[in-house]
Amino acid sequence: MSAAIEDLPPPPSGLTLAPRGGVDAATLAAADERARHWRSPAGFAIGSDAHRDASWAMFRDTFNPYKPSVIDWPKLDAVARERLVGLPIWDIAVQTEGKARLRMRAYARAAADRVWGQAVELNAWEEWRHKVVLSHLVAAYGIALEPEPPVIEPRDTEWAYLVTGFSECIDSFFAFGLFELARRSAFFPPELVETFEPVIQEEARHILLFANWLAWHRRTMAWWRRPWFEARVLGVWAFLAWERIGLARGMDAGQAARPQDNNFTITGSKAVSDVEVSAAELMRICLAENDRRFAGYDQRLLRPTTTPGLVRLALPVLRWLKK
Ligand SMILES: [Fe+2]
Numbered sequence: 001m002s003a004a005i006e007d008l009p010p011p012p013s014g015l016t017l018a019p020r021g022g023v024d025a026a027t028l029a030a031a032d033e034r035a036r037h038w039r040s041p042a043g044f045a046i047g048s049d050a051h052r053d054a055s056w057a058m059f060r061d062t063f064n065p066y067k068p069s070v071i072d073w074p075k076l077d078a079v080a081r082e083r084l085v086g087l088p089i090w091d092i093a094v095q096t097e098g099k100a101r102l103r104m105r106a107y108a109r110a111a112a113d114r115v116w117g118q119a120v121e122l123n124a125w126e127e128w129r130h131k132v133v134l135s136h137l138v139a140a141y142g143i144a145l146e147p148e149p150p151v152i153e154p155r156d157t158e159w160a161y162l163v164t165g166f167s168e169c170i171d172s173f174f175a176f177g178l179f180e181l182a183r184r185s186a187f188f189p190p191e192l193v194e195t196f197e198p199v200i201q202e203e204a205r206h207i208l209l210f211a212n213w214l215a216w217h218r219r220t221m222a223w224w225r226r227p228w229f230e231a232r233v234l235g236v237w238a239f240l241a242w243e244r245i246g247l248a249r250g251m252d253a254g255q256a257a258r259p260q261d262n263n264f265t266i267t268g269s270k271a272v273s274d275v276e277v278s279a280a281e282l283m284r285i286c287l288a289e290n291d292r293r294f295a296g297y298d299q300r301l302l303r304p305t306t307t308p309g310l311v312r313l314a315l316p317v318l319r320w321l322k323k
């Protein structure tokens with residue numbers, strides 16, 4: 001674990017991190033603000049080189065230079081610590097960040113287009129930083145992790161990026177809502193929630209980048225490749241659904257010694273809040289947070305639409321069930 005903490009290299013593309021100990025609160029606040037707002041000076045058509053360059057410029061300009069090693073983890077009282085340690089997410093969270101990093105890096109290195117290659121390489125580096133942040137957190141609060149299964153470098157790099165990208169689109173949408181719920185409740189101290197805030201916003205940037213990459217990729221690929229590509233996209237959704245159902249079944253059967261919840265972003269409202277919320281209310285919060293987190297970025301960039309779209313469709317049913 002400590003090796004992973006020390007291993008984080010400088011970010012790619014000439015970006016730099018805030019100097020250790022040398023940053024005042026105002027500078028940090030300005031960097032955080034910059035990470036949430038971006039507008040392209042020029043217009044662009046979706047699928048054009050200008051669209052690709054604007055997506056990369058957004059991603060690079062909104063880079064948040066925080067250094068994981070200077071995060072000051074707040075002291076928790078015994079009850080808050082127990083709640084945190086008891087969340088069934090730590091193993092899966094650390095492993096997911098590690099997997100996302102490797103898959104994105106593999107795609108970035110193989111990408112035929114060097115601009116997207118650079119953007120996804122930076123995304124991979126940010127996943128690495130997430131893993132380091134989580135490693136610090138689990139160390140700070142004495143959370144024991146299972147040994148990590150080895151992650152194999154993917155051979156089909158496009159498939160790997162599609163799986164990671166869509167999976168982040170699903171998980172981030174629900175994480176936005178749960179995080180807001182945790183912020184509103186008194187379950188965790190506000191300093192802890194604030195400490196995690198940049199990580200959650202970074203996931204919004206990641207799926208914004210992915211949505212624009214996907215649209216650009218679709219527009220620019222040869223027409224005869226498109227049916228196969230769309231079949232793969234459907235395959236990815238089927239795989240993600242199967243993965244989530246499979247994990248839920250495995251947990252029901254008690255197969256894991258310490259069950260980890262890959263559906264936590266969908267089922268976790270009770271674990272992060274003392275306020276009773278209905279499924280409909282949680283989905284409403286997820287939708288509002290989804291809009292709020294993307295609001296600061298150029299409206300001409302595309303947003304992920306599938307998960308919020310499906311939830312919007314399901315909302316009347318959930319409201320009806322609540323009655
Ligand atoms: Fe991440």
Ligand SMILES: [Fe+2]
Binds near residue numbers: 127202203206
């Ligand atoms: Fe991410």
